Amino acid sequence: MAASPGRLDKAYGTFALCDEAYALAGAEQARYRPGGRILSVQFLPHLYWAGSATVGALGGSFVPARVTGLDFALTALFTVLALDAVRELRDDLPTPVLALLSAPTARLVLPGQMLPAAFALFTAGLLARHLTRSRRPRHV
Structure with a gap:
């Protein structure tokens, strides 16, 4: 039995859900967007997330140990997402x-x-x- 396109959309939407996509899709304005638009909004952060993780895994060993501050980037990202969520x-x-x-x-x-x-x-x-x-x- 083949899966219907709607089920594939939902399956991919669940798979592709990341913090950034949730922040965009969970906003008040997203309630009035069609499902296809939300799916495309999920695709771009997922592509960015998967691509960045791959580049980081492959290129992270080339970053010198003396470079500092990179560990704070994720904390800053979640702080911004939390502030947006509090505003909502x-x-x-x-x-x-x-x-x-x-x-x-x-x-x-x-x-x-x-x-x-x-x-x-x-x-x-x-x-x-x-x-x-x-x-x-x-x-x-």
């Missing part, structure tokens, strides 16, 4: 605050396992918030 979440400020509180708490509680602990705390906080919000009576 103006009505939902508790989510970024919860994320910001999860990291230092995890660092204090389980310093050797900070990343999994921070994810667990953040997930638990989101679930708790969801459960408390879903129990509130809705006003019409």
Whole structure:
């Protein structure tokens, strides 16, 4: 049985999802874009990401050890993406605050396992918030 083009689009869209594509496709303006446009928006960052990773893997050994600052580039990228996400979440400020509180708490509680602990705390906080919000009576 052959896959339909729509299923291939969805499969590729899931495969090609990277942080930059998510930031673009998750924006408020993207809700009004057709699926083909979103797919093309995903293709370009995916191509860039895969190409850059390949070039980095092949050419990284040629960068002299005395070059500093390259390790901060990824941190800067995620900082910019986080700031854009916070701007989009103006009505939902508790989510970024919860994320910001999860990291230092995890660092204090389980310093050797900070990343999994921070994810667990953040997930638990989101679930708790969801459960408390879903129990509130809705006003019409």
